[in-house]
Structure formats: C-alpha cells, structure tokens
Amino acid sequence: MAITQAIANSFKKELLEGQHNFASGQDKFKIALYTSSATLNSATTSFTTGNQVANTGQYTSGGGLLVNSGTSISAGVARVDFADRSFTGVTLTARGALIYNTSATATNAAVAALDFGGDKTATSGVFTIQFPAPTSTAAILRISG
Incomplete structure (x- = not known):
C-alpha cells in the first residue's frame, strides 16, 4: 500500500469532457484523509472509504x-x-489525502x-492541510503547455 502524489488520470480525461468546473461557486470539492494503509495514486478514480482515517x-x-478561490x-x-x-478537536494520523x-x-x-511525505498526527487538536501558494510553479493544480 502506498500513497503517491498525482493528478488522477481519470480527472485529466473528465476535464476535457467538461465534468469539472473550478470557477468559484460552481462544483464542490472535498478533501478526505487517509492512513498509510491506503493506496492512492494517478490510477485512483473516485473517493473511497477504505483506509480513510476514523x-x-x-x-x-x-x-x-x-473553499475554492x-x-x-x-x-x-x-x-x-x-x-x-483545518479539522478541529481531532486525534488522528494521516499519510495523505x-x-x-x-x-x-x-x-x-x-x-x-496528496502524499504528506510521512505520517502527520494531531492529538486532541487541529489538523490543517496547507495548500501551496497559487503561483504558476507551486499551485496544487496547474496546467501548462
């Protein structure tokens, strides 16, 4: 089992088919956290509850x-x-999302x-996923030619 940071291959195709709208106020996007037992990579096609944190x-x-900016x-x-x-009041260990x-x-x-590069833990506290700056070289989702 492993988590490998990647854009989903199915997403690339669906994007060309007009199935995702990232304009502010359009489609709703969520982030789910997973343990090190999860397998997430470019072949992942949809959300699954398997090996999600409790x-x-x-x-x-x-x-x-x-919140899409x-x-x-x-x-x-x-x-x-x-x-x-951020998720508050949590006790969890997540390897990725x-x-x-x-x-x-x-x-x-x-x-x-998303691969966090190792297990990240919060104990009776706050677990925050910090997205990189939305620049042309760092944004979490970017398309260039």
Missing part, C-alpha cells in the same frame, strides 16, 4: 468541503487555489492524490 472531532467520513492564469499556466482546510469532486455531474470523482 471519525474524530470535526473530521467525519468523506472529509471536509474545500477560483481559477487564474499567468505565465501560460492555468491554476486553481483552495483555502487551507484525496481531493475529489462531489457535484452531481462528477459523482465523487478523484481529482488528485
């Missing part, structure tokens, strides 16, 4: 809604930005698997 504090199965383009790179996401689309047209379709 319900604790504010974290429940399926994870939490992401919309899209932008600069230096020939299109990108999307999400606000950092899955961003997925919960809209009716996408039906929990995988967007990207």
